[in-house]
Amino acid sequence: MEQLKFYKYHGTGNDFVIIDNRDSYFNISDRELISFICHRRFGVGADGFMLLENSPEHAFYMRYYNSDGNESTMCGNGGRCIVKFACDLGMVKENEIFTFDAIDGIHHALVKPDIINLKMLDVNGIEKVADGYFLNTGSPHFVCYTENLEQTDVVSAGRAIRNNSYFGKAGTNVNFVEKCGDSSIMVRTYERGVEDETWSCGTGCVASVLTNFFIHGGGTEYSIKVKGGALTVRFSAQDKGVYNNIWLEGPAKFVFSGNINVQ
Numbered sequence: 001m002e003q004l005k006f007y008k009y010h011g012t013g014n015d016f017v018i019i020d021n022r023d024s025y026f027n028i029s030d031r032e033l034i035s036f037i038c039h040r041r042f043g044v045g046a047d048g049f050m051l052l053e054n055s056p057e058h059a060f061y062m063r064y065y066n067s068d069g070n071e072s073t074m075c076g077n078g079g080r081c082i083v084k085f086a087c088d089l090g091m092v093k094e095n096e097i098f099t100f101d102a103i104d105g106i107h108h109a110l111v112k113p114d115i116i117n118l119k120m121l122d123v124n125g126i127e128k129v130a131d132g133y134f135l136n137t138g139s140p141h142f143v144c145y146t147e148n149l150e151q152t153d154v155v156s157a158g159r160a161i162r163n164n165s166y167f168g169k170a171g172t173n174v175n176f177v178e179k180c181g182d183s184s185i186m187v188r189t190y191e192r193g194v195e196d197e198t199w200s201c202g203t204g205c206v207a208s209v210l211t212n213f214f215i216h217g218g219g220t221e222y223s224i225k226v227k228g229g230a231l232t233v234r235f236s237a238q239d240k241g242v243y244n245n246i247w248l249e250g251p252a253k254f255v256f257s258g259n260i261n262v263q
């Protein structure tokens with residue numbers, strides 16, 4: 001029986017299986033194997049799966065898959081976890097900014113003890129859609145406000161919006177936001193490709209913060225409370241709806257490693 005070495009990380013409760021694929025051994029189109037590994041009863045269990053691959057000009061290439069086995073767009077918490085993994089492998093050092101490559105482009109990252117800082121790609125435009133807002137922060141996000149976030153039925157309300165024909169075949173992630181203070185919000189997210197609520201969504205938190213600023217103005221640093229902990233987002237505002245120098249900061253934890261039997 002063949003065994004596969006894997007590493008389990010989480011970023012504020014958004015959890016991932018990561019494989020060091022610098023030898024290109026893993027078949028990048030094996031959807032079935034990836035969804036099996038992410039299965040919470042038959043496999044290891046995770047919201048997402050990542051391959052750390054070689055990159056000719058950067059520290060590594062991050063290949064991200066949702067738990068449905070499909071390769072997908074940028075994952076903010078996954079990006080922070082694979083940065084921590086690269087540091088744990090000795091590929092990069094703490095307190096030194098480095099770059100890695102991903103599906104949406106080149107990211108800068110900085111590892112500090114227990115805190116990972118990840119630079120996200122620029123955001124150009126926020127669209128008003130029905131009672132919410134739509135923007136792309138590396139992944140597509142719909143953002144709407146709710147008075148009573150704790151009681152919101154994120155799964156059924158989120159699933160309906162995620163599958164709304166307005167967002168086409170690709171669909172969208174769905175974020176429900178409650179304002180807490182001038183520079184703090186609470187966010188719960190229904191994630192495309194996981195097809196469930198996750199305990200944190202990095203690109204979703206960035207989308208929620210930028211939408212909040214787009215509507216209410218204010219400062220350019222926010223703390224975001226999520227089910228699995230807290231994140232910080234900092235950014236620079238250019239024109240209305242145009243933001244750059246966007247950093248997503250928070251913990252990324254190694255949980256365990258092991259070998260999984262694969263047929």
Ligand SMILES: N[C@H](CCC[C@H](N)C(=O)O)C(=O)O
Pocket residue numbers: 014048066072073074075076077078139140173191192193194198200201202203204
């Ligand atoms: N499910 C998302 C990707 C992961 C986003 C989330 N886990 C994050 O931390 O940004 C999508 O397919 O658009």
